[in-house]
Amino acid sequence: MIPRYFEYYNSVRVVAGKHALGRLPEELLRLGVSRPILITDKGVVNAGLIDIVKEHIEGSGVTIGATYDDTPVDSSIHAVNAVADIYRETGCDSIIAVGGGSVIDTAKGVNIVLSENTDDLMKFRGNNRVRAVMKPFAVIPTTGGTGSEVTTAAVISNPDENIKMQFTTPLMLPDFTILDPAMTRTMPPGITAATGMDALTHAIESYMSIQRNPVSDEFAFTAIRLIMENLPVAVSDGANEDARLAIANAAMIAGVAFSNAMVGVVHAVAHAVGGVCHVPHGIANAIILPHGMEFNLPKVRDAVAGMLLPLAGPDVYASTPKKRRAEKAIETVREFAKELNRLSGLPLCLEDAGVRREQLDRVARVAINDGASHFNPIEIEYKDAIGILVRAYGA
Amino acid sequence: MTSRRQRYYQIKPGRKHVKTAIVRLVMLTLGHAFQTAYRIDPEVKKEVDSWPPTFHVVLEVEPDGPRMTLIKRNGALQYLGEKELYNADVVIVMKSIEFMFRMTMGMMSMPRIVAENRQYMKGDLVLAGSIIRCMNRVQTMMIPVVTGLYIKKVPPLSLRMIKNRIIFWTCGVWGLVK
Amino acid sequence: METIVGTSNRVLAVDLTTQEFEVIEVPDIDRKMYIGGKGLGLKLIYDRMDLEADPLGPDNMIAFMPGVLMGTGAPCSGRFAAVTKSPQTGVMASSSCGGPFGMALKTAGWDGLLVKGASENPVYLVVDRDGVTFRDAGDLWGKDTRQAQEQLAKEGEALVIGPAGENLVRFANIASGHRFLGRGGMGAVLGAKKLKAIVAAGKAYKIVPKDPESFDRIKKIATDYINRNPWTSQAQRKYGTLSIVNITRTSGILPVRNFQDGTSDNAYKITGEVISEKYDTRHHTCKPCTILCGKKGKFDGEEMPVPEYETVGLLGSNLDIYDPVAIARWNRLCGDMGMDTISAGGTLGWVMEATEKGLVKTNLKFGSPDGVEEALLDIAHCRGFGADMAMGSKGLSEKYGGTEFAMHVKGMELSAYDPRGSFGQGLSYAVANRGGCHLSATMMVMENFMCFLAPHTTMSKARWTAFFENMWCCVNSLHTCLFTSFAYTTELTIPRFSSWISTLIGMQFMPGILMAAVDFSVIYRKMWQAVTGISISKSEFMRAGERIHVLERYMNTRMGVTAGKDTLPARLLTESRRCDKKNRTVPLDKMIAKYYRIRGFTPDGRPKPSLLKKLGIAA
Numbered sequence A: 001m002i003p004r005y006f007e008y009y010n011s012v013r014v015v016a017g018k019h020a021l022g023r024l025p026e027e028l029l030r031l032g033v034s035r036p037i038l039i040t041d042k043g044v045v046n047a048g049l050i051d052i053v054k055e056h057i058e059g060s061g062v063t064i065g066a067t068y069d070d071t072p073v074d075s076s077i078h079a080v081n082a083v084a085d086i087y088r089e090t091g092c093d094s095i096i097a098v099g100g101g102s103v104i105d106t107a108k109g110v111n112i113v114l115s116e117n118t119d120d121l122m123k124f125r126g127n128n129r130v131r132a133v134m135k136p137f138a139v140i141p142t143t144g145g146t147g148s149e150v151t152t153a154a155v156i157s158n159p160d161e162n163i164k165m166q167f168t169t170p171l172m173l174p175d176f177t178i179l180d181p182a183m184t185r186t187m188p189p190g191i192t193a194a195t196g197m198d199a200l201t202h203a204i205e206s207y208m209s210i211q212r213n214p215v216s217d218e219f220a221f222t223a224i225r226l227i228m229e230n231l232p233v234a235v236s237d238g239a240n241e242d243a244r245l246a247i248a249n250a251a252m253i254a255g256v257a258f259s260n261a262m263v264g265v266v267h268a269v270a271h272a273v274g275g276v277c278h279v280p281h282g283i284a285n286a287i288i289l290p291h292g293m294e295f296n297l298p299k300v301r302d303a304v305a306g307m308l309l310p311l312a313g314p315d316v317y318a319s320t321p322k323k324r325r326a327e328k329a330i331e332t333v334r335e336f337a338k339e340l341n342r343l344s345g346l347p348l349c350l351e352d353a354g355v356r357r358e359q360l361d362r363v364a365r366v367a368i369n370d371g372a373s374h375f376n377p378i379e380i381e382y383k384d385a386i387g388i389l390v391r392a393y394g395a
Numbered sequence B: 001m002t003s004r005r006q007r008y009y010q011i012k013p014g015r016k017h018v019k020t021a022i023v024r025l026v027m028l029t030l031g032h033a034f035q036t037a038y039r040i041d042p043e044v045k046k047e048v049d050s051w052p053p054t055f056h057v058v059l060e061v062e063p064d065g066p067r068m069t070l071i072k073r074n075g076a077l078q079y080l081g082e083k084e085l086y087n088a089d090v091v092i093v094m095k096s097i098e099f100m101f102r103m104t105m106g107m108m109s110m111p112r113i114v115a116e117n118r119q120y121m122k123g124d125l126v127l128a129g130s131i132i133r134c135m136n137r138v139q140t141m142m143i144p145v146v147t148g149l150y151i152k153k154v155p156p157l158s159l160r161m162i163k164n165r166i167i168f169w170t171c172g173v174w175g176l177v178k
Numbered sequence C: 001m002e003t004i005v006g007t008s009n010r011v012l013a014v015d016l017t018t019q020e021f022e023v024i025e026v027p028d029i030d031r032k033m034y035i036g037g038k039g040l041g042l043k044l045i046y047d048r049m050d051l052e053a054d055p056l057g058p059d060n061m062i063a064f065m066p067g068v069l070m071g072t073g074a075p076c077s078g079r080f081a082a083v084t085k086s087p088q089t090g091v092m093a094s095s096s097c098g099g100p101f102g103m104a105l106k107t108a109g110w111d112g113l114l115v116k117g118a119s120e121n122p123v124y125l126v127v128d129r130d131g132v133t134f135r136d137a138g139d140l141w142g143k144d145t146r147q148a149q150e151q152l153a154k155e156g157e158a159l160v161i162g163p164a165g166e167n168l169v170r171f172a173n174i175a176s177g178h179r180f181l182g183r184g185g186m187g188a189v190l191g192a193k194k195l196k197a198i199v200a201a202g203k204a205y206k207i208v209p210k211d212p213e214s215f216d217r218i219k220k221i222a223t224d225y226i227n228r229n230p231w232t233s234q235a236q237r238k239y240g241t242l243s244i245v246n247i248t249r250t251s252g253i254l255p256v257r258n259f260q261d262g263t264s265d266n267a268y269k270i271t272g273e274v275i276s277e278k279y280d281t282r283h284h285t286c287k288p289c290t291i292l293c294g295k296k297g298k299f300d301g302e303e304m305p306v307p308e309y310e311t312v313g314l315l316g317s318n319l320d321i322y323d324p325v326a327i328a329r330w331n332r333l334c335g336d337m338g339m340d341t342i343s344a345g346g347t348l349g350w351v352m353e354a355t356e357k358g359l360v361k362t363n364l365k366f367g368s369p370d371g372v373e374e375a376l377l378d379i380a381h382c383r384g385f386g387a388d389m390a391m392g393s394k395g396l397s398e399k400y401g402g403t404e405f406a407m408h409v410k411g412m413e414l415s416a417y418d419p420r421g422s423f424g425q426g427l428s429y430a431v432a433n434r435g436g437c438h439l440s441a442t443m444m445v446m447e448n449f450m451c452f453l454a455p456h457t458t459m460s461k462a463r464w465t466a467f468f469e470n471m472w473c474c475v476n477s478l479h480t481c482l483f484t485s486f487a488y489t490t491e492l493t494i495p496r497f498s499s500w501i502s503t504l505i506g507m508q509f510m511p512g513i514l515m516a517a518v519d520f521s522v523i524y525r526k527m528w529q530a531v532t533g534i535s536i537s538k539s540e541f542m543r544a545g546e547r548i549h550v551l552e553r554y555m556n557t558r559m560g561v562t563a564g565k566d567t568l569p570a571r572l573l574t575e576s577r578r579c580d581k582k583n584r585t586v587p588l589d590k591m592i593a594k595y596y597r598i599r600g601f602t603p604d605g606r607p608k609p610s611l612l613k614k615l616g617i618a619a
């Protein structure tokens, strides 16, 4: 399918593979900087990942000017301002984020604050508000899911005003990202499964979006295939470097796909479930995904049918009659989640994820206001959202 | 010197007067439609009531084309013409008059505009969804028959909608429902 | 209790030098020509005072004038006026206040209090139905306005000055309760007279209107209007004047960094909506009042009055500070010291910019709250550099240079509306009788609040400025709160049922027709009529307003005001705001020439003799 019009952008240099981290100092020096601030969180430090980074810069001329490891889950404006202050005090010249989506979003916020030289992120809410020349910025993801290393968006909460601020601008893209299986090896199976499902959701949703285009479609296909083949392995055998690398790549590729095609109903609802009931993003996605696909089916039957190929492989695709392919694709996604459930205890319904029934109403109200819903092929109304939630509630 | 100037001639931006004028007129109607809808359409009222008590929405065309300013304040949604606002809470910016014109003519629906990245938003994106939903209702009220050209999902025709259309096209367009 | 029907028409004239007093009877003709309140106060002074008098000398007079409506229970009528020659501007100044003193003076049987002369030692006055007693104020001198009022509470309702007034700070004010006669430096006038306080023991008379039936009828309509109008019943009642922050910051007329900019991204922190939610605000108003705009709140656990919009604009955004708690603190400090927050903020804004430019050496800088509190205290006590700051931005800039960014007109600091986003307001600042005052024609309300006039054009601005000046002169003479005009003018049948766009077209293109067709002053006029029993027509009433305005102008021209002084700070005429892409400045000359023509002034700004004759000001 060729759309009447599309845009594609991705400027991130990707350095991926075993021992890819070794390239970190060189890439930094290439950008003309040698004193980065390192932003991370406690989980990452405890997993010993910072030590790995340290090892790789030894004897390279790069000094870590400061290390900030207090990033909260779901980045907050306070952390952003704190990091920016430390950056200025310690005379750093660039930013490295080592961690999951929360850390990366925080780092993106820090980059805006520093580059615009402001103390107030509020005024940059929205699309393309940032105008300044950004600081050199590198990302080393440690979860295989959000794809934040290649996305143009960040979500940062403002606890004082009790709101979530969304920022999108291509300027926020890092200069380079390093995908090293060593960085994701320590991820526990539960988080591996959840973040992997987040990546799968990115790929599938970008393929259904109204902004999909030939480039993003190609990325989505590859990501889906890689995840279906490697995620169960990565979950059950965390030390398998090939599987880890494949998932890291898949997450990044899915990130490119959805950064250009955007996501839809699943993310809209999952964001709301996360916001209201504090269910981790990946888990919420995994639960909502098949229901979201079903909801969109009337408008995007062909696309869903097409996804059966990467989801289930050519054999199944060929043996399924054309009319049944879409349903089969959804079926495959369900089965896949069940398999992960067996391997890692990934929850399969909202009830298991700790959501209370009386919260559903609030969730639905938040979901219809989520930015992701603009790109869904079908308009999402309150009754649609509540329908999806009710179906996703019990097994 | 002159000959070089003539040979390598300059192209000035120029203006699309007719399109701008049409868009201006449509925006005037749309603004009044919002104002009216807040009073007579319970769904729009519900949406708007969920916004903060004072809230500024601007729909504008870059670089300085027509603009539509809506302010929710003092318990009403007020259309205030082309009033310039600084730091409005939500600004929906159309990147060029051409596509605003196409949208107003039903040649391109709002979702298409969004998908093709012909617009962008400044400010609180969380409420943008609510604004777009209002916009859908308002357009349904404004436009009978060809509503489908403008929005994703046309709500089923109801008696209330017919009544609202009549109220709008008799009083609302003049800004009399306020 | 005895009753006064209508007005007592008795004004108490006190001479501090001789410590004597007399009673002046107001003739009916003056009542009809000058309405009451401010108008009558001007007339009393015009008839008695040497206009060349030194504002801080014994010859200056100050009149305190409760209005005609006070005591009758009309909506928002708890306000009184004061008129004097201002030490800040050297011309006439009038001010309005909603404190309890006015009601006490009125119910003591007086329609006004005129003070002249000067005492040698600090004194205070106690006014009751029989006249005045002079008391020694030795132990009150030096106390702040709250302490002084507490000490005087048992004797009646007080009007006091704080240390700023005692030390002749040019923008010292006078406090009554938690409200103030804010502008024009009236506190310094009392300070120079060594008059620390005036106490009125009221409740001697009951005030009833001459025509109670029609008064009740009109009062009911007025109350309905107020309770129905969204500006009065929602914006002002819920958030107070701070509801204006949201308007000015989005219209680009909020002063930021001494008027260098017209809006700030941080200004959302000081909007009424945010403050009322965060600091749990409650009503704290003049009495009686129907609109209820005054507020108090819990700031850091301490109950304080919520600053008014102008205070937040000048002590807040103008200094690039957006911390409501700090602003509320300074607001209360200014209140305690007895000085005007607007002028204090404007002066500090100048000092901060001058410090930045190296003209003066202080530790004040934009965006930093450090040192502001000490600076305010220094001003009030005229300590160190504070003695210079006490002269206001005019005095400072004449001494140290930097007049182009001294934001004052005729010596009075501008209020928190930047005229570059409101041209009519620019005109009204320039020609306002008391200097940089936003209340003389309140054009920003039409241009930016209600948007009935396009703000960035000069068209029709002169006409409306003159019209509103006249009308507000009437309102301030009645005397009722200016905020009632939101309701009384827009809830009338024609404005109410016409659309915004048709009103805009009408006001912009056919001001004459609108002024003739709509009786904007009807509620005010009928109220006055019902209370005094004197009948007055629409044109007579508006003529009275014009008379009051022109009389004040005439007095001012005799004090040295000419066209040259009707101007704006250079910054507003030549520099544009950072936020404004179109780089606008105020096209003042065009509007002023037109304004003089409409007013019937000569090109150098003096009322023509024929005008004075027509209005009956001079024979």
Ligand SMILES: NC(=O)c1ccc[n+]([C@@H]2O[C@H](COP(=O)([O-])OP(=O)(O)OC[C@H]3O[C@@H](n4cnc5c(N)ncnc54)[C@H](O)[C@@H]3O)[C@@H](O)[C@H]2O)c1
Pocket (backbone or CB within 6 Å): A041, A042, A043, A044, A047, A049, A073, A074, A075, A099, A100, A101, A102, A103, A105, A142, A143, A145, A146, A147, A148, A151, A152, A153, A154, A155, A183, A184, A185, A186, A187, A188, A191, A195, A281, A282
């Ligand atoms: N910017 C975007 O485009 C985008 C897209 C999707 C999600 N997000 C945001 O990302 C966040 C979620 O990110 P996430 O799912 O990566 O989770 P996360 O960053 O919140 O991390 C989850 C937990 O896993 C731990 N962890 C991370 N890597 C580990 C490792 N290798 N070994 C052991 N523990 C490890 C962390 O310490 C943390 O406690 C959300 O805030 C979401 O809003 C952003």
Ligand code: SF4
Pocket (backbone or CB within 6 Å): C076, C077, C078, C079, C098, C284, C285, C286, C288, C289, C290, C291, C292, C293, C294, C481, C482, C483
């Ligand atoms: S509206 Fe405000 S200023 Fe006017 S009388 Fe009431 S409290 Fe006082």
Ligand SMILES: [Fe+2]
Pocket (backbone or CB within 6 Å): A146, A198, A202, A267, A281
């Ligand atoms: Fe996601």
